[in-house]
Amino acid sequence: MILPLKLDRVSFSAGGREIIPPLSLEIGAGPATVILGANGAGKSVLMRLMHGLLAPTGGRVTWNETDAARVRRQQAMVFQRPVMLRRSALANLVYALKVANVPAGQRETRALDSLKEVGLLQLAHRPARVMSGGEQQRLALARAWALHPEVLFLDEPTASLDPSATREIESVIRAFDAAGTKIVMATHNLGQARRLGDEVLYIHQGRLVERAPADTFFKSPSSAEAAAFIKGELPWV
Amino acid sequence: MDAIAEALRGAIALLASWDTQLAGIVALSLKVSLSAVLCATLVALPLGAAVAVTRFPGRRGLIVLLNALMGLPPVVVGLVVYLLLSRAGPLGHAGLLFTPPAMVIAQTVLILPLIAALSRQAVEDAWVEYEEQLRSLGVTGLRAALTLVWDIRFSLVTAVLAGLGRASAEVGAVIMVGGNIDGVTRVMTTTIALETSKGDLPLALSLGIVLILLVLLLNTAAYLVKEAAQRRYG
Numbered sequence: 001m002i003l004p005l006k007l008d009r010v011s012f013s014a015g016g017r018e019i020i021p022p023l024s025l026e027i028g029a030g031p032a033t034v035i036l037g038a039n040g041a042g043k044s045v046l047m048r049l050m051h052g053l054l055a056p057t058g059g060r061v062t063w064n065e066t067d068a069a070r071v072r073r074q075q076a077m078v079f080q081r082p083v084m085l086r087r088s089a090l091a092n093l094v095y096a097l098k099v100a101n102v103p104a105g106q107r108e109t110r111a112l113d114s115l116k117e118v119g120l121l122q123l124a125h126r127p128a129r130v131m132s133g134g135e136q137q138r139l140a141l142a143r144a145w146a147l148h149p150e151v152l153f154l155d156e157p158t159a160s161l162d163p164s165a166t167r168e169i170e171s172v173i174r175a176f177d178a179a180g181t182k183i184v185m186a187t188h189n190l191g192q193a194r195r196l197g198d199e200v201l202y203i204h205q206g207r208l209v210e211r212a213p214a215d216t217f218f219k220s221p222s223s224a225e226a227a228a229f230i231k232g233e234l235p236w237v
Numbered sequence: 238m239d240a241i242a243e244a245l246r247g248a249i250a251l252l253a254s255w256d257t258q259l260a261g262i263v264a265l266s267l268k269v270s271l272s273a274v275l276c277a278t279l280v281a282l283p284l285g286a287a288v289a290v291t292r293f294p295g296r297r298g299l300i301v302l303l304n305a306l307m308g309l310p311p312v313v314v315g316l317v318v319y320l321l322l323s324r325a326g327p328l329g330h331a332g333l334l335f336t337p338p339a340m341v342i343a344q345t346v347l348i349l350p351l352i353a354a355l356s357r358q359a360v361e362d363a364w365v366e367y368e369e370q371l372r373s374l375g376v377t378g379l380r381a382a383l384t385l386v387w388d389i390r391f392s393l394v395t396a397v398l399a400g401l402g403r404a405s406a407e408v409g410a411v412i413m414v415g416g417n418i419d420g421v422t423r424v425m426t427t428t429i430a431l432e433t434s435k436g437d438l439p440l441a442l443s444l445g446i447v448l449i450l451l452v453l454l455l456n457t458a459a460y461l462v463k464e465a466a467q468r469r470y471g
Contacts, residue, residue, distance in 0.1 A: 048369075051373065053369055053372055053373065069375075072375050073375065075373075076373070077369075077373045079369065079370065079373075082370075083366060083367055083369075083370035083371075085384070085388050086388050086389075086466075086470040086471065087388075087470070095384075096374050099374050099375055099376050099380070100374075100375065127469060127470045127471055128471070129470055129471025130469075130470070130471040
């Protein structure tokens with residue numbers, strides 16, 4: 001187990017601007033965590049700090065595991081825009097498994113199982129880059145699925161997709177959750193936060209303003225910022 | 238005007254007959270330039286990719302240097318390679334001066350920075366797009382560079398072709414280190430230069446036509462390959 005993840009007074013600045021003022025929190029195994037906030041609130045930066053794509057300017061990010069290679073292998077991340085290599089859907093998964101040191105004999109079976117999981121088995125041999133945006137995002141989820149991560153980070157995974165593709169993505173995320181993978185997802189979409197989140201971290205201007213179970217958060221937010229955000233967003237949900 | 242028309246008629250007749258002298262010159266040109274492109278690519282591509290994905294002190298200076306060296310004057314390259322290969326030079330014992338290998342060396346030096354700088358740019362553009370995803374998967378360093386190079390291989394063809402274009406079109410370096418010896422180190426560009434000054438315009442013109450057709454052909458092929466790859470792989 002690499003969880004819990006601890007952020008100890010983690011801060012991040014870029015170009016002389018403080019994007020995340022010192023912030024401490026702990027994320028444990030279990031319920032799906034949604035990082036909610038307006039565009040530019042710092043959700044993506046926070047998630048990249050957690051995943052290790054950005055090094056904090058101050059403070060420390062620690063996992064319940066000291067072996068850095070193991071920590072890396074137990075996490076996966078799905079980005080807003082999937083980045084696929086110019087090869088088949090199947091080959092993209094096999095590549096990720098190879099990098100993760102999965103024995104050669106198991107790669108293809110595992111990759112095919114994952115494609116089946118997200119409903120892309122019939123497109124296994126199609127070049128990944130010519131697939132639709134929704135299919136590519138499902139492929140990104142399949143790639144993560146194949147890696148059997150303990151934690152899955154998702155950064156606005158459906159922000160550039162249409163409603164039907166969004167539904168498909170959300171059902172795969174639920175399958176991850178059901179399989180016991182810890183979900184940490186950034187979104188600005190209240191409907192999605194409600195559908196997928198068990199607990200909400202509300203971020204405003206880089207600060208963690210509120211952390212609450214999803215039901216409580218949406219029914220009676222305790223902070224004025226979160227209340228305004230929920231109220232302001234409602235008409236468009 | 239008559240002189241041009243006459244030269245053109247002569248050139249076309251020469252091309253139609255495709256005599257052994259002409260064929261030999263074209264073949265040597267291709268052999269020298271393709272060898273140079275191969276040598277330069279083997280070094281320049283990994284170099285460009287490595288500079289694109291790694292961060293080290295002096296990196297910016299190296300990029301500026303590579304970009305500047307794209308415009309390396311051929312005669313200066315010729316002079317330096319001449320000095321290195323001449324009897325008294327550090328590599329003189331190999332006896333390479335005024336041989337085709339000397340011309341390959343000069344052209345390699347000339348186009349290496351060009352291919353390195355262009356592939357550095359292409360790989361770096363791809364790196365911007367792929368970096369987070371690859372790092373998330375745990376791909377870094379050499380493996381990242383190789384993955385990128387393979388993924389954008391069809392774009393890199395352009396960089397390699399630019400090298401081939403420069404190599405086959407330059408005259409200054411090869412004439413200095415090759416010596417333009419008939420039947421040994423005479424290539425298209427050096428022949429054109431020589432025959433023009435001698436007044437044998439048909440031969441010069443026919444070689445000029447061959448040179449342009451070759452460049453056109455190569456670029457058409459590269460364009461089609463890239464287009465097909467784009468359709469196939471996205």
